[in-house]
Amino acid sequence: MQLQNIFTEIEKKDPEFYNKIDSRRKVMKDFAKFSGRLSLASLPLALGAMLNKAYSKDTSVNTVVDVLTFALKLEYLESRFYLNGLAASGLIPNDAFGSLGAFQQISTHEAAHVTFLKQTITALGSTPIAEPAFDFTAKGTFPNPFLPANYAVFLAISQTFEDTGVRAYKGQAPNLIGTANRPYLTAALRIHSVEARHASRVRKLRHDINGATVSGNVKPWITLAQSGIDTGSGTANAAVQQSYAGEDLTTQAGVNIVGIGGNSFITAAAASESFDEPLTMAQVITIVTPFFA
Amino acid sequence: MPTNKTIENQFGLLDEVEVKPFSRRKFLGYVGATSAILATAGSSCKKDPTNTNNGVNLGSGDTGILNYAYALEQLEAAFYTMVVASQYSGITAQETAYLTDIRNHEVAHREFFKAALGSSAIPALQVTFASVNFGSRASVLGTAKAFEDLGVSAYNGAGQFIVNPDYLTAAGKIVSVEARHAALIRELLNLNSFADNTVVDAMGLDVYALPPAVLAIAGTYIVTKIDASHLPS
Numbered sequence: 001m002q003l004q005n006i007f008t009e010i011e012k013k014d015p016e017f018y019n020k021i022d023s024r025r026k027v028m029k030d031f032a033k034f035s036g037r038l039s040l041a042s043l044p045l046a047l048g049a050m051l052n053k054a055y056s057k058d059t060s061v062n063t064v065v066d067v068l069t070f071a072l073k074l075e076y077l078e079s080r081f082y083l084n085g086l087a088a089s090g091l092i093p094n095d096a097f098g099s100l101g102a103f104q105q106i107s108t109h110e111a112a113h114v115t116f117l118k119q120t121i122t123a124l125g126s127t128p129i130a131e132p133a134f135d136f137t138a139k140g141t142f143p144n145p146f147l148p149a150n151y152a153v154f155l156a157i158s159q160t161f162e163d164t165g166v167r168a169y170k171g172q173a174p175n176l177i178g179t180a181n182r183p184y185l186t187a188a189l190r191i192h193s194v195e196a197r198h199a200s201r202v203r204k205l206r207h208d209i210n211g212a213t214v215s216g217n218v219k220p221w222i223t224l225a226q227s228g229i230d231t232g233s234g235t236a237n238a239a240v241q242q243s244y245a246g247e248d249l250t251t252q253a254g255v256n257i258v259g260i261g262g263n264s265f266i267t268a269a270a271a272s273e274s275f276d277e278p279l280t281m282a283q284v285i286t287i288v289t290p291f292f293a
Numbered sequence: 294m295p296t297n298k299t300i301e302n303q304f305g306l307l308d309e310v311e312v313k314p315f316s317r318r319k320f321l322g323y324v325g326a327t328s329a330i331l332a333t334a335g336s337s338c339k340k341d342p343t344n345t346n347n348g349v350n351l352g353s354g355d356t357g358i359l360n361y362a363y364a365l366e367q368l369e370a371a372f373y374t375m376v377v378a379s380q381y382s383g384i385t386a387q388e389t390a391y392l393t394d395i396r397n398h399e400v401a402h403r404e405f406f407k408a409a410l411g412s413s414a415i416p417a418l419q420v421t422f423a424s425v426n427f428g429s430r431a432s433v434l435g436t437a438k439a440f441e442d443l444g445v446s447a448y449n450g451a452g453q454f455i456v457n458p459d460y461l462t463a464a465g466k467i468v469s470v471e472a473r474h475a476a477l478i479r480e481l482l483n484l485n486s487f488a489d490n491t492v493v494d495a496m497g498l499d500v501y502a503l504p505p506a507v508l509a510i511a512g513t514y515i516v517t518k519i520d521a522s523h524l525p526s
Contacts, residue, residue: 101485109488112497170465174458182453189449190498192465196472197488197499204480219394220477221470253409253463261404265397273394274401275466276473 064184065126067172068117070281071188074168075113076131077291078161081145082107084136085158090148097208103158106198113191120187138290141239142231152215155206156229156240162199163222164243164279164287166192171278196276203228221273224248242287246279248272348518349415355460357524358451360415361504362464363406365447368514369440370399371420376437381430388481395437395474402467409463419516434482441475442492442500443510444468449501454525472499 085091086107094100118128136145136157145154169192176185200220206228210216218228225248227240250258250271257271266274279287351360373396380389407414426432448468455461476487492500504524512519 098480098484102487105485105488109493109497112495116496116498166469170462170469173452173461173465177456177458177461186449186453186501187498189452189465189468190501193445193449193468193472193499194488194493194497196469197476197493200473200476201480201485201487204477220391220473221394221398252405252466253459255405255408257401257405260401260408263397263400263404265393266401266404270394270397271401274398274405274470275463276469277466278462 060178060180061124063175064181065121065124067175067188068121068124068184069126069129070172070284071169071191072114072117072121072128073132074165074284074288075110075117077134077288078165079107079110079114080131080134081136081157081161082110084146085154088146088148091146091151091154093151095209097205099205099209102201102205106158106162106201109194109198113194116187116191120184133293134291135293136291138239141233141236141290152210153231155202155209156215156231159199159202159206159218159229160227160240160243162195162202164284165195166199166276167243167279168281168284169195170276171280171284173278219273222247222276223269224272239287239290242283243279246277249275249277347520347522349418350520351415351524352413353523354525355455355457356410356413357521358454358464359406359410359460360413361451361508361521361524362448362467363403363410363414364418364515364519365444365507365511366399366403366406366467367418368420368511369444370396370403372422372425372436372440372514373399375422375425375427376433379427381428381433383430391477391481392437395477398470398474402470405463418519420514421516422514424513434478437478438475438482441471441478443502443507444471445475445492446500446502447504447507449499450503450507 082103086103092099092103114131121128137143142157143150143153145157169188173185173188173192176188203218203220207216207218207220210218214230215228218226222244225241225244225246227237227244229237229240231237231240248268250256250268252275257274258266258268260266260271351357351364373392377389377393377396380392384392422436425436445468448464448471452461452464452468455464475492479486479489488499503526504521508515508519508521
């Protein structure tokens with residue numbers, strides 16, 4: 001284990017290091033405790049938490065915990081959705097499109113994200129929130145997605161959750177800028193891209209299952225502000241649409257992407273597909289609140 | 294699972310990195326073509342004020358990271374431009390549509406960085422796809438998969454060095470599209486390999502890599518010498 005060496009290196013640069021956190025002895029003891037309790041993957045974060053304590057103001061730690069708690073809520077939502085889906089008899093078919101394998105893989109990741117975020121929040125000295133109760137009809141907006149006849153609804157909600165998750169993490173990334181927060185930003189980015197892989201997979205699944213229908217036109221990437229979802233209910237469609245509002249942006253950092261560099265094949269549709277847009281915490285909360293019982 | 298080496302690197306304590314998912318040998322495994330194909334990745338040439346004996350200097354700070362991303366997007370855009378121009382045998386209409394979309398996205402990314410960087414942009418890089426057999430589906434999609442996963446790992450590893458929130462958001466807007474590409478290409482190769490355990494670990498975290506490791510792999514395809522020594526770490 002090279003972690004002690006890291007402490008030694010830090011101490012060389014900053015003789016006050018141990019005083020800034022605790023006694024050397026307590027640091028080693030705490031770290032041994034962390035090491036025993038956390039998986040190896042969490043060690044950088046536990047170490048980061050200690051460095052935070054030494055080098056950053058408490059406000060920074062609070063911001064990180066706020067962001068991670070927000071992320072944990074979303075991961076609880078996704079994780080429970082897939083656990084319920086996989087447990088629902090006759091819902092997810094073991095079909096040639098790969099439905100079952102896809103949702104088993106996605107469910108495993110969402111559960112791992114919950115565990116990871118809880119461990120990280122704990123390592124930061126806070127208590128993670130407990131899992132809330134959910135209503136996956138969003139107060140009657142959607143039919144029960146876990147009934148076998150409603151697999152299309154399950155797929156549509158899954159796609160919406162994944163695309164929303166991508167936008168939610170993206171929106172929080174700037175709140176994690178800073179040397180002391182590097183491990184948290186990196187972890188958030190690594191979850192962010194996993195959500196994007198999920199979104200791509202679910203969108204392809206819907207494309208392959210639905211064939212030449214409105215829902216079958218969906219691509220792995222988001223075209224303009226199109227959800228590629230038609231539930232047959234105006235209310236449900238409007239609820240879904242909130243997750244795609246603003247995805248039709250074709251100007252990035254003041255640069256017009258349409259036809260950029262003289263490339264006429266970069267249409268408005270292609271320009272919008274090339275960049276996924278963030279959502280603010282408030283926008284995401286508005287979208288997901290109906291799913292909390 | 295990260296090694297101690299990668300843990301240390303999250304804190305910039307080492308220059309050398311080791312990233313498991315991308316072995317150089319594996320990456321070089323997609324060999325088919327016998328003739329070297331050299332292409333210029335960018336659409337225009339200009340005199341480069343930052344060129345030194347050490348190669349094209351990416352620069353420092355956020356500019357350095359953006360140039361680093363620009364270099365990778367040049368590589369990807371050049372690759373898919375070739376893929377669309379000389380389609381592999383047996384390609385389906387759906388695959389053509391997907392790969393054309395991806396070409397469009399990568400060119401958009403390349404041109405975006407070029408425009409956003411303005412006078413700070415590195416020049417067009419010379420790239421080679423000598424190891425790719427553009428007539429073979431396995432070679433093309435295998436290379437595409439490696440490029441997309443590499444791109445995801447590069448953005449995931451470099452995001453922590455960005456200081457300006459607008460640049461971080463821009464990088465975030467692009468990396469999720471790269472991840473969508475990666476998942477799609479993986480599905481075209483193997484059902485439900487979109488986020489398998491070669492790229493996503495037991496904690497549900499995706500690949501990430503620091504610039505030296507990424508450039509060591511990309512260096513197989515980028516002929517122009519790149520000086521990344523001023524990048525933040």
